[in-house]
Amino acid sequence: MKKKHILIAAISAVSGLTHAQSTVTIYGILDANIGSFKANQLSGAGATATIQSITMSKVDSGAFSGNRWGIRFTEDLGGGLAAVGNLESGFNLDSGSSAQGGLLFGRRAVVGLASTTWGTVTVGRNSTSYNDVAVDYAMMENSIFDPSGNSISTPASTLTTINTLAGQAAFLSHNNSTGLGAQMTWLGFNNRFNNSIKYASPNFAGFTGTFTYGFGEDKTTVQPSSRSTSLALKYVNGPLLISGGYQSEGGAINQVTGAKPALENTLISAAYDFKVVKVGVGYNRGRYKGVTATGGDLAAQNEYSISAAVPVGAFTVAAGYAQSKGNDLGKASGFGLQATYALSKRTTLYAGGVSTKNYDKVAAAARVIAPSSNIARTAIYAVGIRHNF
Template sequence: MKKRILVAAVLGSIGVAAHAQSSVTLYGLIDAGVSYVNNAKTASGQSGSLVKYDDGVAQGSRWGIKGSEDLGGGLKAIFTLENGFNSGNGTLSQNGREFGRQAFVGLSKDGAGSLTFGRQYSLSTDVLGSFTTGSNTVAGNYAFHINDIDQLTSSRIDNSVKFSSANFAGVTFGALYGFSNQAGAFAGAPSTGSGATAVAGSARTYSFGANYAAGPVSVGAAYTDIRYPGQQLGITTAISNVSAPANIKELRTFGLGGRYLMGPAAFWALWTNTRLVQMPGTGPSALVFSAYEAGAKYSFTPALTAGLGYTYMHLADAATGHFNQVDLSLDYALSKRTDVYVLGIYQKASGNNGNVPLQAQIGDSTSFFGPSGSGSQQQFATRVGIRHKF
């Protein structure tokens, strides 16, 4: 009897030890609310007011699974599968992909870093995204720059291999390469033909970046180059009536950012420069988009935080124009996992594309407010929302 008890105890301890060497975590969040915009482009191309249920503004709604297995000697196998969805109608986001936000597997080593394979964020998102009003406040996706052209929040790269370093005295760095996966087109290719003769295009991406964080200060820089970005699902390059994704041969974006924490306050600043190289025969050779952003937030209490951001965006070469945007937000935490918020965004555009005035375009207007652009040179949006994390 004693031997049976001893054997059972030993086997039980082995099971516990094996379980302790690996872990799987289910996580997610849901962001929902009601938004109003004064100028949204209608189906006929005119401008009208819009009140709508809006999902995924402060953060995109998602659920995911992530895990790791201890392989010994500081080496671990890691994976993440992350799904994006719309809480308003239950549909999948990211063009209907099951795990459109992230899907990767790889290895990590203590003191060295990780090497992962799959659909992953570029270094522009990893490094520069943390220096934006969109990520530091509940203004979220309304505060990110027009259609995320500079790849700060939704730069998800298919078929990619990525290295992310460990922390070396506050310094982290990384690099990513996204394969075209098309024979004879290692550097990517546009779509050709139509109907039975149609050949799908492919994108090629490389990206690298570095960040330094010590105490209250953090600074970072990143560069991303995407050949044929219109072929990379989830990458949008349209700016109102100026450019279309199918006309872009290459997207090159570089940025510098920093953040400073001071007690209950935080301050940040960011500059990005993005060059869209046009396909031959589709118009001017290039479009240059520059963004200058600064912001701050202050926690009046552990539960109540106010945020303010200002962004100046400038177009040059193919079109000349300016966009000035102000973001205001107020967030109240009901608990560690649930908060309610209100925000207001105003943008004014000026300049022309040829003889056509540029249009105001808050965030990704294609997703939030109908067809690309507002049909007006001014756009104001406000929202009340609730966010729950699990």
């Protein structure tokens, strides 16, 4: 009997040791809002089609953070090496439906190895390196009230139809959005790569870097794979942050022009926390390549953003201005204002508004095709709540 008790105690000790070396975390974000959303949409078809401004009151989700639940694990392998993994599923809180096109783990699905000396490598559906630094300049927490941009973009393939009314309508509302995305001035970007490998370096005296490569895996007998590349570098020293990123999102070859449509973004940003106010500035150069009727490139959009956030107790008030300007698509500009109130460390109330005038040259071309179009500013005004768990 004594030996049995000793054996049970030994098994319990080993079991406890095993659990101590591995951690599994379940987490999530719930974010919902009520507001008024104004956007421009294609109306009718054929010769009678126009672009019309529409305003809709609705319950929406993900104004401050995309709704999600996830599982994150690490296993200590010894010698500073660990196995890591992350499964993260996005969903729409207003309807209960899956986000990211209905994917089970559309936000992230990766597994890999992490070394305290050499960095981390993950494979699967990764967030991109550009995404890691994309909102370093944004003091509005990448909310829908930020007029600059987020991870919603109009695919390069859509820009091949920019001379049609349907293509112009899709672009003016950022891929036919009536909510999140319609308020953007910047071209935007794809924040995840399927079939990708990602490397993240350890911290070297405040410097960190990442690189992501997407294999595409859509090769056919007449098409090469639509490979994508993303990289970023960041420096943090106390209240100062400086970062930069580059991303090229490849697409399938246009069989008519022989060109390979792509969206490229190059970003540099800086932020400084003065305690009483935090200020951020960003410059991005966005460009659609291989999308014209002859397979040529559109002129680059030079994009700017400046924003500031002022904390006052549990309140934080933030505002931002953004602009995008290029010779082919024209000028887009917008202004946003928001306020948050922290009920606790996990629960926040928010309210805000944003108004944007999108791409004047695209709008002018649409009015030539359909003179009775009513293309107006896009705007969002909403109040909501976010809870982290």
